[in-house]
Amino acid sequence: MKKLILTASLLAIAAGAASAQDVVRMGTEAAYPPYNFINDQGEIAGFERDLGDEMCARAQLTCEWVINDWDSIIPNLTSGNYDTIIAGMSITEEREAIVDFTQAYFPPASSLFMGMSEDFTLAGAVVAAQTNTIQAGYIAASGATLIEFATPDETVAAVRNGEADAVFADSDYLLPIANEDADLMIVGEPVQLGGGVGMALREGDARREAFDAAITSMKADGTLNALILQWFGPDAATF
Numbered sequence: 141m142k143k144l145i146l147t148a149s150l151l152a153i154a155a156g157a158a159s160a161q162d163v164v165r166m167g168t169e170a171a172y173p174p175y176n177f178i179n180d181q182g183e184i185a186g187f188e189r190d191l192g193d194e195m196c197a198r199a200q201l202t203c204e205w206v207i208n209d210w211d212s213i214i215p216n217l218t219s220g221n222y223d224t225i226i227a228g229m230s231i232t233e234e235r236e237a238i239v240d241f242t243q244a245y246f247p248p249a250s251s252l253f254m255g256m257s258e259d260f261t262l263a264g265a266v267v268a269a270q271t272n273t274i275q276a277g278y279i280a281a282s283g284a285t286l287i288e289f290a291t292p293d294e295t296v297a298a299v300r301n302g303e304a305d306a307v308f309a310d311s312d313y314l315l316p317i318a319n320e321d322a323d324l325m326i327v328g329e330p331v332q333l334g335g336g337v338g339m340a341l342r343e344g345d346a347r348r349e350a351f352d353a354a355i356t357s358m359k360a361d362g363t364l365n366a367l368i369l370q371w372f373g374p375d376a377a378t379f
Contacts, residue, residue: 163202164347166192167222170207171291172313174371175228175337187371188226191245191364195339198357199350211271211290214238217342224341224351228310230274230334240343242351244336245364247377251275253328254314255299255306260327268295268304274333275308299324312372 168176170184179185184205196203206222217225217239230248231241251274253260253267262284269276271288279286287304289295296317298304306327307314318324341348358364365378 162200163204164196164224165204165206165222166196167206167208167213167217167225168192168227169210169213171210171293172228174312174316176226187246187367188228190367190371191358192224192226192339194358194363194367195351195354198354199347201347201350209290210273214272214340217340220342223345223347224339226339228313228337229340231336231338232274232334235340238343239340240345240348241338241340242348243355244338245355245358246337246368247379248332248334248336249377250311250330251278251308251333252311252314252326252330253306253308254296254318254324255327256323256325257305258325258327260306262328265305266303268298268307269309270295273309275310278331278333279308296324312376 168184168188170176170178174186176184176186176188184207189205192205193203208216208222210227213225213227213229214235216222225239229235231244235241253262262282264284266285266287267279268287268289269279270292271290276286276288287298289298292309292313295304295307295309299307300323308331311330314326318326339351341351355364358367359379368376368378
């Protein structure tokens with residue numbers, strides 16, 4: 141009888157361990173609509189929430205969502221506080237030296253400047269960007285004055301209060317704001333940066349293959365393009 145109880149206990153422990161391995165903690169910022177944000181019900185929502193849940197379903201993994209500030213999102217992935225970053229993160233060589241990316245689940249999009257005057261020129265301008273973004277890196281190398289903020293909302297506020305001449309960010313983030321605020325407008329020329337948006341995992345994480353396969357299947361059956369059009373509108377770039 142004792143042997144039977146011991147065997148049953150060992151089986152339960154093994155099953156629990158296997159179940160824990162099937163749980164993937166999905167790290168996101170929850171502050172960058174329409175990619176990711178907190179909805180009126182206080183839940184993580186947006187394009188990447190729908191995408192991530194579908195990817196986990198296809199990979200037969202259980203998603204648990206974790207919110208983390210953008211400026212520490214990579215360090216907290218590498219230290220093990222969650223297992224993926226799915227937060228509008230562009231694929232770049234610098235980031236690939238630290239983390240592994242899936243293939244892109246969103247095509248390379250233009251970055252735009254948004255200000256309050258059509259007379260904007262980058263030379264001599266003060267430009268706001270979110271810290272640790274490809275946009276911040278571009279401005280820092282441009283010769284313009286860069287001011288960095290922890291959240292995207294703060295970059296827009298810096299333009300509204302006159303602290304910056306323009307904000308530089310993803311077109312998908314800025315266009316809805318410019319369309320809704322008569323005082324703000326898209327200025328200057330679009331800039332193409334990055335290699336598309338992908339999911340980041342710790343180096344060597346074997347689950348990347350499962351997520352890659354899920355993205356491939358979503359591209360093949362049209363599900364991914366449908367989600368992009370749902371969240372970003374009919375003019376969005378698709379695969």
